[in-house]
Amino acid sequence: QKEVEQDPGPLSVPEGAIxxxxxxxxxxxxxxxxxxxxxxxxxxxxxxxxYSSGNKEDGRFTAQVDKSSKxxxxxxxxxxxxxxxxxxxxxxxxxxxxxxVFGQGTRLTINP
Amino acid sequence: xxxxxxxxxxxxxxxxxxxxxxxSPISGHRSVSWYQQTPGQGLQFLFxxxxxxxxxKGNFPGRFSGxxxxxxxxxxxxxxxxxxxxxxxxxxxxxxxxxxxxxxxGPGTRLLVL
Numbered sequence: 429q430k431e432v433e434q435d436p437g438p439l440s441v442p443e444g445a446i447x448x449x450x451x452x453x454x455x456x457x458x459x460x461x462x463x464x465x466x467x468x469x470x471x472x473x474x475x476x477x478x479y480s481s482g483n484k485e486d487g488r489f490t491a492q493v494d495k496s497s498k499x500x501x502x503x504x505x506x507x508x509x510x511x512x513x514x515x516x517x518x519x520x521x522x523x524x525x526x527x528x529v530f531g532q533g534t535r536l537t538i539n540p
Numbered sequence: 541x542x543x544x545x546x547x548x549x550x551x552x553x554x555x556x557x558x559x560x561x562x563x564s565p566i567s568g569h570r571s572v573s574w575y576q577q578t579p580g581q582g583l584q585f586l587f588x589x590x591x592x593x594x595x596x597k598g599n600f601p602g603r604f605s606g607x608x609x610x611x612x613x614x615x616x617x618x619x620x621x622x623x624x625x626x627x628x629x630x631x632x633x634x635x636x637x638x639x640x641x642x643x644x645x646g647p648g649t650r651l652l653v654l
Contacts, residue, residue, distance in 0.1 A: 462642070471544070471630050471645035472583075516583065527573075527596050528643065530583035 431455050434517055434531025443540050447504040451517035451531045454498065458519040458529075461493050463502045466514045466533065475515075476502065507538045542567065544633050544646030552652045558619040561649045565612050565633030571595075572614040573643060574606060577628040586629075589614055590637055618651075626653045 434451045441447055449463075460479055464472035476491040478484045478500075484491045490503040500519075504511055517531040545564045553559050565572050573596075574586040585598040589608035606616040612633075618625055628650050632643035 464645075469647070471632075471647045473645065474642050477642055518583075527585045527588065527598065528575075528583075529585070530575075532582045 429454065430532075431529050432517060432519060432531045435534055436532045438535040438537060440537045440539060441507060443507060443509060443538055445507050445538075447507050447511070447536060447538075449502040449504075449515050449517075449534050449536070451500050452498055453500075453519055453529075455519075455521070455529075456495075456498070457521040460520045460522070461491070461500050462518040462528070463489075463491055464516045464518060464530075466516060468513075472516055509538045509540050512537045544631055544644055546629075546631050546646040546649050548649060549647065550650050550652075552654065553621050554654050555621055555623060557621050558617060559621060559651060560615055560617045561629055561631075561651075563614045563616075563631030563633075563646060565614070565631075566644060569633035569635050569644075570612050571634045571637055572608055572612065573632045573634075574614070574616050575630045575632065576600070577630055577648070578626075583630070586616065595637070621653045623653050626651060 432453045463476040465475050466472040478491050478493050481493050481495045488505045492501040514533040514535045516533040518528040520528050547562045571590045573588040575583050577583045588596040592608045603619045608614045628648040630648045632645045634643045
């Protein structure tokens with residue numbers, strides 16, 4: 429069993445919809461949680477960075493971490509076609525430049 | 541400020557050969573990490589370098605090695621290439637190793653082993 433599980437999708441939604449992306453994990457040592465977005469033929473770019481449990485909001489993006497359930501989520505409001513990409517969750521036990529453990533990535537398509 | 545750069549962007553090799561990939565971190569960044577991305581296994585951590593020293597290593601065979609130079613540039617080497625080494629190799633840099641710092645990824649080198 430992988431340390432981090434993420435449904436690879438693909439997920440297709442209409443423009444303007446609220447998108448919910450999720451990951452579960454098994455390692456209780458994880459304390460730092462990230463969401464990356466990766467466009468085709470590009471490297472991942474950091475979207476959200478959260479420490480421990482709680483919510484964090486940045487524009488149309490909201491990240492939630494529930495350590496008790498070992499479950500993290502990324503919500504995208506008012507989704508746009510430009511949001512079409514693969515979304516990867518990542519976690520680490522010690523943060524910073526330490527080893528990141530990634531989910532498989534969810535391929536998301538926003539249809540105009 | 542320029543982002544992380546990786547060279548070459550694409551590479552084709554045959555089984556048994558070796559390959560060297562290069563990564564230039566963002567100016568001022570001293571930590572460099574390498575990851576392998578494949579459709580089957582996703583993104584997997586290879587190793588991390590800081591101040592020319594390997595600080596962390598993933599679960600990859602000894603055929604995978606790396607180094608970091610005094611200017612923070614890094615190279616990774618794969619010897620005796622196997623078909624399964626075909627992947628996108630990503631380099632990420634961060635200012636240091638502190639908890640609140642994040643990693644910035646380059647565009648990757650796509651390696652195809654025939």
